[in-house]
Amino acid sequence: MxxxxxxxxxxxxxxxxxxxxxxxxxxxxxxxxxxxxxxxxxxxxxxRPLRARPRRLQAAIGRCWHVAVDIVRSNLAVAGIILGAARRPPRVGFVSIPLDLGDAHGLALLAVILTATPGSVWAKHDAKSKELTLHVLDLQDEAAWVRTVKQRYERPLMEIFE
Amino acid sequence: MNAILPWAVRFALACFALAMLFAFLRLFRGPTAEDRVLALDALYINGMLSMLALGIGFGSAAYADIALVIALLGFVGSAAMAKFLLRGEVIEP
Amino acid sequence: MSADVPLWAALPAAALLAGGGLFALVGAFGLLRLDSFYARIHAPTLGASLGTACVLAASMLVASALAERPVIHEAMIALFILLTSPVSSLLLMRAALFRWRG
Structure with missing residues (x-):
C-alpha cells in the first residue's frame, strides 16, 4: 500500500x-x-476506519491565517455589542444555510471554526437535506451570513476535503 | 521602567478575578441549568488564564502545566455536564 | 515579581496581558448582562478565543526571554483550548435546543 x-x-x-x-x-x-x-x-x-483525505495542505495553511483574522475581527465586534447592549439589545436569531459540503471531517472542521468565532454558534445540521442552522448573536443581514459562510469557509473546505 | 510587567500582571489578575466573580453570579442566578454550565465553563477558562498570568508574574514554567491540567479537566467536566443535560446520562449503555 | 525581563519582551507582553484581561472581562460581563441564554452563549467565547490567545502569547514571550531560547510549550494549551471550547459550547447549544423545543 x-x-x-x-x-x-x-x-x-x-x-x-x-x-x-x-x-x-x-x-x-x-x-x-x-x-x-x-x-x-x-x-x-x-x-476508527473512516479516514479523512485532506488534499492541498499548503492551501489549508493559508486559510488558517484567514480564520485567525476573522476570529480577531469578530472578537472586537462582539465586545462592542456587549458593551453597547444597554442602548440597543442584540437581535439574536437563527440563520439556515444550505450547504454543499458532505464530508464528515470537513463538516466537523466547519463546526469548530464557526463556533470558535465569537458571535456564531453551530446549532443544527441535517445530514439528509444538508441544511445548517447557525445561531447568530446580532442578526442584521441574513443573506450576508449565508454568503460569508458559503464563500469564505465552505468552498475552501470542499477543495481540501472533497 | 521595567516595573511595567508586574503591573500588567496585577491588572490582568484583577480582570480575571472580576470575570470569575461575574461567572459566579451567573452560576447562582441561573435561571436555567444551561446557564449554570456555561458559567462553570467561563469560570474554568478564567481560572486557567489567571494561572498563566501568575506564571508570567513569578517567571516560573510550572504554572503552564497547571494551566494545561485545568484546561483538560475543565473541558471534560463541562462536556460531561452538557452531555448530561442533553441525554440524562453521561455514559450511555 | 519578574523585574529582570528585558524591555523588548516586557512591553509587548504587558500590552498582550492587559488586552487578554480586558477581553476575558468583557466576555464575563456579557455573560452576566445579556438577557437570554441564546445571547449569553456567545459571550464567554471572547475569553476563550482572543483572551486565551493574548495571555498565551505573553506567556510564551516572557518564558522565551527568561530562558533565552524559544519556549513554545504554551502552544499546546492554545491548540487544546481552540479545539475543545467550541465542542462544549456546541454541546450546550444542542442541550438548550433539545430541552426547550422538545
Whole structure:
C-alpha cells in the first residue's frame, strides 16, 4: 500500500506534541516519542476506519491565517455589542444555510471554526437535506451570513476535503 | 521602567478575578441549568488564564502545566455536564 | 515579581496581558448582562478565543526571554483550548435546543 502524505499528519503531530510537552529534544526522547506516535496512530486507525483525505495542505495553511483574522475581527465586534447592549439589545436569531459540503471531517472542521468565532454558534445540521442552522448573536443581514459562510469557509473546505 | 510587567500582571489578575466573580453570579442566578454550565465553563477558562498570568508574574514554567491540567479537566467536566443535560446520562449503555 | 525581563519582551507582553484581561472581562460581563441564554452563549467565547490567545502569547514571550531560547510549550494549551471550547459550547447549544423545543 502506498503511503499518502496526509497519513503522516497524525504521527507527526503526536511527535511534535510529545516533544513540546516533555520540553527536550534529546535522542532518546525523540525515539520514545516516535514509538508513542506510531503506536497511537496504529491504535486509532484500528478504532476508527473512516479516514479523512485532506488534499492541498499548503492551501489549508493559508486559510488558517484567514480564520485567525476573522476570529480577531469578530472578537472586537462582539465586545462592542456587549458593551453597547444597554442602548440597543442584540437581535439574536437563527440563520439556515444550505450547504454543499458532505464530508464528515470537513463538516466537523466547519463546526469548530464557526463556533470558535465569537458571535456564531453551530446549532443544527441535517445530514439528509444538508441544511445548517447557525445561531447568530446580532442578526442584521441574513443573506450576508449565508454568503460569508458559503464563500469564505465552505468552498475552501470542499477543495481540501472533497 | 521595567516595573511595567508586574503591573500588567496585577491588572490582568484583577480582570480575571472580576470575570470569575461575574461567572459566579451567573452560576447562582441561573435561571436555567444551561446557564449554570456555561458559567462553570467561563469560570474554568478564567481560572486557567489567571494561572498563566501568575506564571508570567513569578517567571516560573510550572504554572503552564497547571494551566494545561485545568484546561483538560475543565473541558471534560463541562462536556460531561452538557452531555448530561442533553441525554440524562453521561455514559450511555 | 519578574523585574529582570528585558524591555523588548516586557512591553509587548504587558500590552498582550492587559488586552487578554480586558477581553476575558468583557466576555464575563456579557455573560452576566445579556438577557437570554441564546445571547449569553456567545459571550464567554471572547475569553476563550482572543483572551486565551493574548495571555498565551505573553506567556510564551516572557518564558522565551527568561530562558533565552524559544519556549513554545504554551502552544499546546492554545491548540487544546481552540479545539475543545467550541465542542462544549456546541454541546450546550444542542442541550438548550433539545430541552426547550422538545
Amino acid at each position: 502506498k503511503l499518502r502524505p496526509s497519513a503522516l499528519l497524525l504521527p507527526l503531530f503526536l511527535l511534535l506534541a510529545w516533544l513540546l510537552l516533555t520540553g527536550s529534544a534529546s535522542g532518546g526522547n525523540v525515539l520514545l516519542g516516535l514509538a508513542c506516535a506510531v503506536s497511537i496512530t496504529a491504535a486509532v486507525a484500528a478504532l
